[in-house]
Amino acid sequence: MPKITKPQLLNIEFHCDDRGYLVPLTNNLDRTLQKKIKRTYVVGNFSKGVIRGLHFHKKEIKIFYIARGAAKFVAINPKLPKKDFYAHVLSDKKSALFIIPPGYANGWVSLSDNTILISLSTSTFQESVKDDIRFSPYEWGDIWNIRAR
Secondary structure (H helix, E strand, O other): OOOOOOOEEEEOOOEEEOOEEEOOOOOOOOHHHHHHOOEEEEEEEOOOOOEEEEEEEOOOOEEEEEEEOEEEEEEEOOOOOOOOEEEEEEEOOEOEEEEEOOOOEEEEEEOOOOEEEEEEEOOOHHHHHHOEEEOOOOOOOOOOOOOOO
């Protein structure tokens, strides 16, 4: 995996047998990125529709995985036109990581009750707080909606 300059979705392994399942979160990450991870944390949303974000970081890389439920993730570079907007739905039904490089405001909304997110970060909590710029979740309009197709 080359240097991450744009948000990207990375499909990851999912192993299932009669005992249950195993999802190795970091196996498909570049070794350089694996070595930079300083923090892992879990966030739970009790209800469908809860929005977390938008957070912007100048240095921090964040990696998101949905362990239970489903969520819509967005990432926006506030310095570029609206076309630099990324949105992905992650769920426990398909194993994937959403990788957010520095320079992108990002957040997520739970699409089901009791959604659980696991996040990996290249910053400690103290480093992240110093690097954090927050935007209104509606700074770019209603980006949280799921549109009919």
